[in-house]
Amino acid sequence: MVDNYHALGLDALISVGGDGSMRIAQRLGALGLRIVGVPKTIDQDLGATDYTFGFNTAVQTATDAIDRLRDTAISHDRVMVLELMGRNAGWIALCSALAGGAHVCIIPEIPYRIDPIVATIRRRRERGQPFSLVIIAEGARPAEGQQSLAGPRKAGAMPQLFGAGYKLGSELQPHLQLELRVTVLGHIQRGGSPTQFDRILGTRFGAAAVDAVVAGKFGSMVALRTPDIVTVPIAEACANERRVDPQGQLVQAARDVGVCFGDETP
Amino acid sequence: MVDNYHALGLDALISVGGDGSMRIAQRLGALGLRIVGVPKTIDQDLGATDYTFGFNTAVQTATDAIDRLRDTAISHDRVMVLELMGRNAGWIALCSALAGGAHVCIIPEIPYRIDPIVATIRRRRERGQPFSLVIIAEGARPAEGQQSLAGPRKAGAMPQLFGAGYKLGSELQPHLQLELRVTVLGHIQRGGSPTQFDRILGTRFGAAAVDAVVAGKFGSMVALRTPDIVTVPIAEACANERRVDPQGQLVQAARDVGVCFGDETP
């Protein structure tokens, strides 16, 4: 990459991506390239910015899916398990669960046990609501066990998360008198016409990145500190993977409206 | 059901459903109940009517999903396999493939082999389009093999189709130099705010069913014969499961625009 940069006679490089891309950008900067970062990932797992673009659209798509699943859940008295993306962060799952009015939300930051989930579904049934919507992040971790992976990790590649929804579904089914179905939304979350929020954020990030290049602010990443776009050191964005705070306001709001996270004591 | 009908002192019964519900309605009619049918199924597998309501919405939802998958397919040079519903009929898969501009469409009515699919994906790659969208109906049948089922059929229950997309994906992957991902849209196809087409059809069917009761046309089902709503004997609707005609216009139009059905001779 360094060779190509020089061979092409580039003045500067704008790197658009997530966590991995920003780490590479940081290393390229250390090797002398004049680089500015733009935070783009649906996973929202990058520090130093309120939002990355792509996230808002992904949560909208997932929320639309929950709205649709709810109809069959109600009409057929079903437990619907929906697996969403997010890698090691629960942002997509948590925000979609809140927006979609889900009853259970399993995220990597809160290891789960089966018992409280079963209790939640049963309690709803006893109250005359024999259907439940269960959201699970692909990176979910059982309190006793590991993340679900597609297979052994390949050298140099990130492990591919796979199967969290089916695992949870097969664990839950024996404990329920209701039918259960698992849906994996998959890459449907990664595309489509972006929401207005993501379009504005992308436009502002783009304009700010050009300004940063003009101003010579290399080694920096543009970031949203609502309502402002600022620049921060790429190193700061990479320093901490941004994850859901189990004690934070968002999880607490979800608990307040009755969402089960799988860590409750019955 | 007969006992309940009489115990409730019903004058007549309007039965809303698909293939299975209409067969039951037919039997109840033979047992003396005054019954009128309304065709509702996303699978569109009921004879004697141009459209059943629910189908239009399901195909719209599936088409939206293909639109979203296309973006990641293109940006990541991926082969995206999307499994859609439809039971033994390929209507949802075929119509969604046409509307979404898919490159491969596997339906139960046309048994498939792997070779022509691999050839299609390779040919696209050689032409500079290293991505492909593959649609497969849950009821797809390999030329040599069986439909994919969730497990042994339970007594009295319909067999649960499961796994067609993952099976095709795992068969294709070894033959490709591209990454492949499988998505199963599942029950997301069965809900949500209905399209205008389904709302109008449902309203017209409902009004016509009431008219049929008033007119004493028992044993009949309301049906769309574009642009009219008519009544037909329920028996006629049940006589033939409505399936895609492999030699019909719709399949031919898809072949004309380059869609591979898995039965081509290389």
Add this chain to the structure above:
Amino acid sequence: MVDNYHALGLDALISVGGDGSMRIAQRLGALGLRIVGVPKTIDQDLGATDYTFGFNTAVQTATDAIDRLRDTAISHDRVMVLELMGRNAGWIALCSALAGGAHVCIIPEIPYRIDPIVATIRRRRERGQPFSLVIIAEGARPAEGQQSLAGPRKAGAMPQLFGAGYKLGSELQPHLQLELRVTVLGHIQRGGSPTQFDRILGTRFGAAAVDAVVAGKFGSMVALRTPDIVTVPIAEACANERRVDPQGQLVQAARDVGVCFGDETP
């Protein structure tokens, strides 16, 4: 156009459009051009085909608008008047009114008086529903009066319909104790990502038009006779402007579910 056709050395011409375009195609055919027509208009006012493409999408967009207006109508006890397109045909207005659950629907084919509309809105109010949704086609005609036009007709141009919604609103307001708002959806109905129905129809029409050229069926237009695509003489499509039948099934179904057309005797 004839000169250009020959200068370009064209073998044949495929003309895509509505009523006006098909009349021109017919004349060009009479002048010796080898021409095939494809019916495309949101107005659905072309004969000889079950549907023109564009119509399904326009009705979906209008139905979405009605869904949105309903919320404010209910929360603010308002009468919402929505003007829709369609030129001299009421198809968009009628289908959107049915799909959107409107209470009043004014179309060019049924000249309207104010009295029955006022009576409908008052009756709803007395029943505890102090809001109403009123759909009016741009080409609406009062029983005593003319269509609303933007100004004097320009030579050689079609008259521009304008103001039907505002006219009706200002006539209704003095008779109501409710606030009333007029919205004109305008060209928002003419664009956007097409519905699956329109995409499939467009794809099938396109393939069939090429087939018609290959088969030498000049002077013909492709048409949908559900479920088939056929060819018909362009002359047949132009012979009759296709308009809503005031005694037809669709209007009757709307009356059955309580829609007021402005021609009722109180």
Add this chain to the structure above:
Amino acid sequence: MVDNYHALGLDALISVGGDGSMRIAQRLGALGLRIVGVPKTIDQDLGATDYTFGFNTAVQTATDAIDRLRDTAISHDRVMVLELMGRNAGWIALCSALAGGAHVCIIPEIPYRIDPIVATIRRRRERGQPFSLVIIAEGARPAEGQQSLAGPRKAGAMPQLFGAGYKLGSELQPHLQLELRVTVLGHIQRGGSPTQFDRILGTRFGAAAVDAVVAGKFGSMVALRTPDIVTVPIAEACANERRVDPQGQLVQAARDVGVCFGDETP
């Protein structure tokens, strides 16, 4: 209201609304009612909170409308004027213009002249883009002139903004060789299924308002200070109508990508 509060034996009152509702809440608080405010307005014109709920959905609906208008603008070489809501604030117009890629954006905070708008449209035409999308807020003010109103202000009522889009359209048309159409999106902006962002914000505001009542924080309003929900004095929220800063980042980003605001010197 004070009498009713006591007659009903209320412990506390949660007031949900915008600018006007919060002023009333403030006065009721001064009269001894135990009141907590929740900021809800599509206009986003309330201080002390990053976002009010309803705004995100309104901008999404307006952006979808721009996407649809663009198609006809391009296919017919038209100038499309779209009037959006927002009362005296330009937030909806500005954000929708950015998200929808409009070419001109007229907001109340930046008084406009016709000349720079005409120059922008002409320049686009000369560059081979003979279409333009013009967004105008209902509260727009010409540099020489007044806001457009529906009629004389009624005693005790807010003035009803009306006609800004038609006024601009009729001023522009004589200067252009292109056809121009005006669309007023109206109350379509105020309803529909809310976006995930508004659903989460509404849920969090609701939970926080209950917490504020429990904690006895009367006279306060819940507010978003990203990423936290906080409480602020209602008085602070009412002190300043929140309006677009003509020198702020958002306007500057729009200028950077070429948007004309009507105040440019040619």
